[in-house]
Amino acid sequence: MSAIAGIFNYDGGPVTEEDGGRLMEALRRYPADDDRVWRSGPVFLGCRVQWITPESVGESLPYYDDGGQVAVAADAILDNRDELFGLLGIEPGRRGRMGDAELIAAAYLKWGKEAPRRLIGDYAFVLWDERKRLLFGARDLLGSRTLYYRRDAGRLAFCTAAHPLLELPGARKDVNESWLAEFLAIPVILDAVDVRGTVYRSVEQLPPAHWLAVEDGRLTLEQYDALDAPREPLRLRTDGDYEEAFRDVFREAVSSKLRTFRKVGASLSGGLDSGAVVGFAAGPLREAGKTLQAYSYLPAPDFADWTPRRLAADESPFIRSTVGHVGNMAYSGLDFAGRDSYGEIDDLIGLLEGPYKFFENSFWIKGILERAQADGVGVLLTGARGNYSVSWGPAMDYYARLLRGLRWVRLYRELKQYGRRVNVGRSRLLPAIGEQAFPFAAGIANRRRATASEPRLIHPGLAARTGVYARLAGHDVGLEGADFDEFAARAYQFGGLAYSNHQGTSITKFSLRYGVWERDPTADPRVIRFCLSVPDEQYVRHGMDRALIRRATASYLPDDVRLNQRVRGVQGADWLHRMRPAWPRFVDELRLLCRDSAAAGYLNVAQVKASLERIGPEPRPEYAYDPDARLLMRALIAWRFLKSLA
Known part of the structure; x- marks a missing residue:
C-alpha cells in the first residue's frame, strides 16, 4: 500500500537529506494519503502511503519496532493475518489495529530470513535490523509488487x-541492450526472461520469491520458495470431494482479498475465471453490507465482429447472465468511445x-482503473492467471x-462425450489429437507456434551481439522451433519466474497511479498449490474440459x-478498428521511424517497411492478430520509448 524507497551506505556514513529527498520527491507523482521517512545513520527509509485496508488508515510508515x-x-x-x-x-x-x-x-x-516463506x-518490503547491522528485504512468491535497486560504490538504493x-547523482538512463533484445525478440506478450534486469542498465530488480540482504558490505540474493507440482498428486475419494476441496481453498483466497475500507470492484469477462471470482466474492460482500462494483470492456458500438463463430469479441450475453445469476453487483459495461491503443502510448510508457x-488491451485496462478510482474502489478483483490454475484443463492436450x-x-x-459437448465428430478429433501426440512421427510442421517466416522486430545486429536467441532457447516464449504443449506451458508459468515478474510489474505501476490494488485470487499461492496437486483426470472428465471449476461452481455461475x-471470449479484437481514423x-x-538512425541500431527497419507495405494504407479490422500489424505497433512503442531517453 506504499511506494517505498531507501538508501543504505555500506561504510556506515549518514545518508544525506538531499539524496533521500530526491527519492521522495520523485515519488510525488503518485497519489498518497501520507508521506513519511525514517533515518538512522547509514539508513534512509521512506514510504508514500496509500490507505487501502482498514488497518492501514493512519498507520505510521516506515514502522519501527522499539523492542x-x-x-x-x-x-x-x-x-x-489470522x-x-x-x-x-x-x-x-x-490484532484489529x-x-x-x-x-x-x-x-x-x-x-x-525464513519469514518470507511464512x-x-x-508484498515487497525492506527492513533495517539495527542490532545485526543487516538490511533485509523480500518480494512475494508471485512477484505481485516490485522492488528495484541500484548499486554504486558503497551504496544500495x-x-x-x-x-x-x-x-540520484551519477545515474544515467542508458538502455540495457540485453533486456531490450529479449523484449524485441520474444513474440508473445512476455517482456523478458531476465527477472533481475530492467530496461535501464543501472537499475536491477529483485525477482519474485527472492530475498535480498546486505551484510558486511556484501549484497546477497536468494530464492526462498517455489511453486512446483508435488511429487505425488492429491488423492481424494470422490469427484465431490475434489469439488468441495476446490471451493474451500478458493473461498478462502477470495475472502482474504476483500479487505479494504473502500469499495470492492472486479474486472469481469464472460468466462469462468473472473466469473468464479465474482461468484465467490458477492456473498461475503453482501454479508458485510457492501455491493460489488463490476466493470467489463465492450467493443466499440460500430464494430462488426469478424472473429470465427467459436470466438466472441462481445461477451455481453455471458456477462449479463453472470451478473443476473450472482447478484449483489453494480455493473458497468464500458466501451470507451473515442479511445484507442495509439492515443495511449506515451502515457503508458x-x-x-x-x-x-x-x-x-491497454486503453481499456487503463479505463477500467480510472473508472474504479472515480467510484472509490480500493481493491479490484481479477482472474488474470486462472487459465493455468483454477480453470486448467486442456482437453486436446490431455487426450x-x-x-x-x-x-x-x-x-x-x-x-465420445467430448464430441457431443463441442459438436465435433471423433473422425475430426482423432487426427488432431494424433498430431499433438506424435508431431514428428506424423511429419507435420503445423504444431509449431511460429515459423521461419514470422516477422522479427529485433535488428539482426542487436540479436547477434547480445546472443539473445541462445539465451531464450529452452524458454516457453513462442519462438520458432518450439513445440507447444499446454502442460509444459503451465509448468513454465508457475515453475519459472518470468511471467510472474511481468504480471507484477504492470499491476504495481497501475496501482501506484490510480490507488487501486488489482488482486487476483487465481494467483493466490494456496490456490495454485492446490491446483497443481489435483490429478489431471479431474481437469478433463466426461468430455468436459476445465472440468473441475465447471463442476465446483454449479451454484455460483x-x-x-x-x-x-463452444464459444470463448476474445478481447482486443477491435483495436485496429478503433485506430482506423x-x-x-x-x-x-x-x-x-524508418529514417531515424537511432532506431536502426535496435529495430529491424527493413521488416518494419515490409510489414507496413503488407498491411497497407487501409488496414482491415481482421488484421488485429496479424503478426505484421502487431509488429508495427510494437515497433512504434519501442521507438517512442527510445526517443524518451534522449
Whole structure:
C-alpha cells in the first residue's frame, strides 16, 4: 500500500537529506494519503502511503519496532493475518489495529530470513535490523509488487518504482541492450526472461520469491520458495470431494482479498475465471453490507465482429447472465468511445517506465482503473492467471497424453462425450489429437507456434551481439522451433519466474497511479498449490474440459457460462478498428521511424517497411492478430520509448 524507497551506505556514513529527498520527491507523482521517512545513520527509509485496508488508515510508515530495533518500509497486503497472529502469539486485543508492516516486523523477529516463506499476500518490503547491522528485504512468491535497486560504490538504493533511482547523482538512463533484445525478440506478450534486469542498465530488480540482504558490505540474493507440482498428486475419494476441496481453498483466497475500507470492484469477462471470482466474492460482500462494483470492456458500438463463430469479441450475453445469476453487483459495461491503443502510448510508457506489449488491451485496462478510482474502489478483483490454475484443463492436450500412454478405453469414452459437448465428430478429433501426440512421427510442421517466416522486430545486429536467441532457447516464449504443449506451458508459468515478474510489474505501476490494488485470487499461492496437486483426470472428465471449476461452481455461475464449451471470449479484437481514423498519422510516424538512425541500431527497419507495405494504407479490422500489424505497433512503442531517453 506504499511506494517505498531507501538508501543504505555500506561504510556506515549518514545518508544525506538531499539524496533521500530526491527519492521522495520523485515519488510525488503518485497519489498518497501520507508521506513519511525514517533515518538512522547509514539508513534512509521512506514510504508514500496509500490507505487501502482498514488497518492501514493512519498507520505510521516506515514502522519501527522499539523492542526488536527493526525499521520496516513495506508495500504490502497480507492475506494470512489470522494464521500469523496465531503463530506469533499476538494478543487478540492488538490484532484489529495491527498494520501489515508491524506484522512483517514480528515475523522477521521470530523467523529471520525464513519469514518470507511464512507470508501470503502481495508484498515487497525492506527492513533495517539495527542490532545485526543487516538490511533485509523480500518480494512475494508471485512477484505481485516490485522492488528495484541500484548499486554504486558503497551504496544500495531501492524503490518500488525505477525512475526515482535515476534521479540520484551519477545515474544515467542508458538502455540495457540485453533486456531490450529479449523484449524485441520474444513474440508473445512476455517482456523478458531476465527477472533481475530492467530496461535501464543501472537499475536491477529483485525477482519474485527472492530475498535480498546486505551484510558486511556484501549484497546477497536468494530464492526462498517455489511453486512446483508435488511429487505425488492429491488423492481424494470422490469427484465431490475434489469439488468441495476446490471451493474451500478458493473461498478462502477470495475472502482474504476483500479487505479494504473502500469499495470492492472486479474486472469481469464472460468466462469462468473472473466469473468464479465474482461468484465467490458477492456473498461475503453482501454479508458485510457492501455491493460489488463490476466493470467489463465492450467493443466499440460500430464494430462488426469478424472473429470465427467459436470466438466472441462481445461477451455481453455471458456477462449479463453472470451478473443476473450472482447478484449483489453494480455493473458497468464500458466501451470507451473515442479511445484507442495509439492515443495511449506515451502515457503508458511513462506509467510503466518502459516499453510494453499489451497494446490491444491497454486503453481499456487503463479505463477500467480510472473508472474504479472515480467510484472509490480500493481493491479490484481479477482472474488474470486462472487459465493455468483454477480453470486448467486442456482437453486436446490431455487426450494426446492418453493416446501416447495407450489408454485406449478411457480415450474412446472421453472422445465420445467430448464430441457431443463441442459438436465435433471423433473422425475430426482423432487426427488432431494424433498430431499433438506424435508431431514428428506424423511429419507435420503445423504444431509449431511460429515459423521461419514470422516477422522479427529485433535488428539482426542487436540479436547477434547480445546472443539473445541462445539465451531464450529452452524458454516457453513462442519462438520458432518450439513445440507447444499446454502442460509444459503451465509448468513454465508457475515453475519459472518470468511471467510472474511481468504480471507484477504492470499491476504495481497501475496501482501506484490510480490507488487501486488489482488482486487476483487465481494467483493466490494456496490456490495454485492446490491446483497443481489435483490429478489431471479431474481437469478433463466426461468430455468436459476445465472440468473441475465447471463442476465446483454449479451454484455460483449460470449454466450458460459454466458449461459453455463452444464459444470463448476474445478481447482486443477491435483495436485496429478503433485506430482506423488515426491510421494515416500512425503510418507517417512509422515512416519517420524508418529514417531515424537511432532506431536502426535496435529495430529491424527493413521488416518494419515490409510489414507496413503488407498491411497497407487501409488496414482491415481482421488484421488485429496479424503478426505484421502487431509488429508495427510494437515497433512504434519501442521507438517512442527510445526517443524518451534522449
